[in-house]
Amino acid sequence: MTTAPHTAGPHVPGTDPEALARLRRVRRYAVPRAVIGRATERRLAGDWHGACAAAGVDVGIDLYAVRRTLGAETADAVRADLLHLVPDLLRWHFPRIWHEPAALAPAAVVVLSRPLGDRGPWLFARVRGKGPHESQRILLELGPGPGPEGSPHESLPWTTSRYLWDSRHVHETRERWGGSADRAPFLDPDGTPRARHLLPTANPGPDADPATRTEWIDGLYLGGRVAEAFAASGFAFDPEDFAEGDLSAAPNPRLSPGRLAAELVRLHAAGRSGRMHIRSKWNRGLLMRGDAGRPRIKTTTGFPFPPTGAPPAPEALWTRSADIDAVLAGVSPDHLHPVVRDALAPARPPADGPVGPPPWGPEGPVRVRCRGEWHTVTLTGGRLAVPHDDREVAREAALRTLGGVGQGCFTAHEAWTTGRGRLPKALRRLRADLFERARNGDTDAVLAYLDAGGDPRLRNGEGETLLHRLLHLDHGVLLPRLLDAGAEVDARDHAGYTPLGRAAASGGDASVLRALVAAGARPGGVAPGAGPRDPAPRGLADLLRWRAELDGRTGRPRPLDLEDVEDLL
Structure with missing residues (x-):
């Protein structure tokens, strides 16, 4: 496929100041620096329960009861996941209401893992409160499987996104966000926004480093060349499903076609190739599945949505990283969660002090x-x-x-x-x-x-x-x-x-x-x-x-x- 040059530069959700302010607000307040420090201290000491308490995560799991009722193998597998849980990172990435106030999404049920693989119970997390002004504590529970397509558990599977919460997988973060060995897309290795003239203005080819390839595909998408972006990502689709230059065919300006394709392939490899959808505000959306060979995608229209009953795809699978966008919006990498800072700025010199959102300071006269x-x-x-x-x-x-x-x-x-x-x-x-x-x-x-x-x-x-x-x-x-x-x-x-x-x-x-x-x-x-x-x-x-x-x-x-x-x- 031949492609014409484009001049897409770094992009953040929307271009209006209010959207950028909301993004900075979430990253400023989501997880306080002191909370990250206390949770990390307890976790590194092997006190997973204390780490959860420090991060505002309640544990509704009695391992002794699990051992009595489900057996030692199940209890040991659940305990292994809890020992490697990074509760402050779970809170950092947990789905949020992206408007004022930017609270945890009360309806979200995040399926974290199935500790025994293809058998046994599931580990999942939900919010205790039912609204933005209620309790913002997260509850960990152990329960039966997600059930049929369209069930609440199925809607937010993080079982293949362990880098969002599991210390054994956090090293995957930069790659999962479309980055390469030495940098994240749209950023230099030290975490500063990449200069516009260094972004690709022509197809870099299939052998380009992943970060450059992500920049090119996202640039096509954001420039209105939706069909080209999905084709360059490896999707199979009917070209008539997309109108060139018509972003109404796309559900969200933060969608990254390359990331979505890679995540669907992972889901298929993990035996989770069922259909999922992404909805737009025009009652139009994308319906996709991770078939063998090439993932497939098509647009759908109609109300109520989706007419197929397919569950919504979690944002962890299809959006550009909110943290990359936050850095592009002016947030210092040193003010992000330490794990995220390491992923987005691998060449950044060590910070002078603790890393994380800035603490409170008194206002002057x-x-x-x-x-x-x-x-x-x-x-x-x-x-x-x-x-x-x-x-x-x-x-x-x-x-x-x-x-x-x-x-x-x-x-x-x-x-x-x-x-x-x-x-x-x-x-x-x-x-x-x-x-x-x-x-x-x-x-x-x-x-x-x-x-x-x-x-x-x-x-x-x-x-x-x-x-x-x-x-x-x-x-x-x-x-x-x-x-x-x-x-x-x-x-x-x-x-x-x-x-x-x-x-x-x-x-x-x-x-x-x-x-x-x-x-x-x-x-x-x-x-x-x-x-x-x-x-x-x-x-x-x-x-x-x-x-x-x-x-x-x-x-x-x-x-x-x-x-x-x-x-x-």
Whole structure:
């Protein structure tokens, strides 16, 4: 096949600033650097259970019960996979909702392995919460096989993508992302974006190094030459299924035809050659299978989709690496997961310190326009300090009580402590950064904020305090610090929930509920009105029963039951 030169350069999902900002946001907050460090330390010490706990991964597997019921061979095989599990890497790569907020995909069920090969149970992972604001913990479980095509387990098979979670296979990462021995596609060996003039402008031929070949094929695809891209990848298809220059035939700008072809061949070699689909937003998509010889692909149309009943293909099989795109979007390789950094930047000199997303740092003094002048407000002494004396503060409070319009410094202070009103951009950015870190389990960031003189009364735009995010954090360390600093244990957010109510309604662990009650939280005031069907809980036992009932109705994995309640009391 002859091909004309093209000038495709590095490409990231969409070209609009919002898409790039979302990508950088996910990689900044997905797995905190301190979490990676603690999980790695425990894993290298042979403590796989401690590594999982550090990474926010709950283990719903009792190896002693597995040994009793399924035999020693099964238990040993499951334990081998758990010993080599990199839980922080699993969290890093786990499917996410790629919009605001970029939370773990609640419906995703990722099949990790079948420890005994073609027999025995399957190891899989799912998210505990049912929405972006609920628990972001991942649950590992052992269960029966995926079942027929189209079942939830079948939709996200990572059984041939062990490099995403298994320490024995992480060395495959660069190759699986279309790279060569010394570099990843679109990047130089040190992880910097490759200069445009070094990208291929003509067919490099079948003997070119894999990274160059990937750049060429992806360039064809992104340039609208869809049929040529799939043909160059080795797909068999009817050329009439694709319209040249019509990207509506393609389901996603992040699709990499070369990667998809290679992964389908792997699936076929592993005995998993069933049909899968990739859907587009125009009710048009791709239907493919990894047949012997050449993988086959065709476009489909219609609603509802897919009419064939084929399960969706996991993004791990068909997209360009989100981490390559993140580097192209400006993220430093040193701010990626260490395993990913090694894959994307094999020639990069060792970092001066720990590798991973940057930790939280205090914001400098912020200038606020107040009474026609520029004033400086700072975080100090556990509060947002404004340059006004007590007499001015009292006068401003009286003015606001009488319905007057507040001035800049006082408006900023009120918004900081109530969640209502306008904050200066720098303070708004600091607040959003801190709450996003809290939602992703970054206890160290909240501690650093308090150590830097941060106000524990801080509220976000929904009126939540840091205690409302306690279900995502290490409450044993953080709860005493927040209470000692003056946080209110029964503060209500704008929806009427206390921290205890938010933790109970959002899948928080029972130990969080017990800790808040022990700290003085009132179980009877957790919700803005009634429970799911019954009146609001009046005591701890009532609260736990309410939570168990709610878990059962929302389908959360392993909900509390009445026996759990009795054990907790």
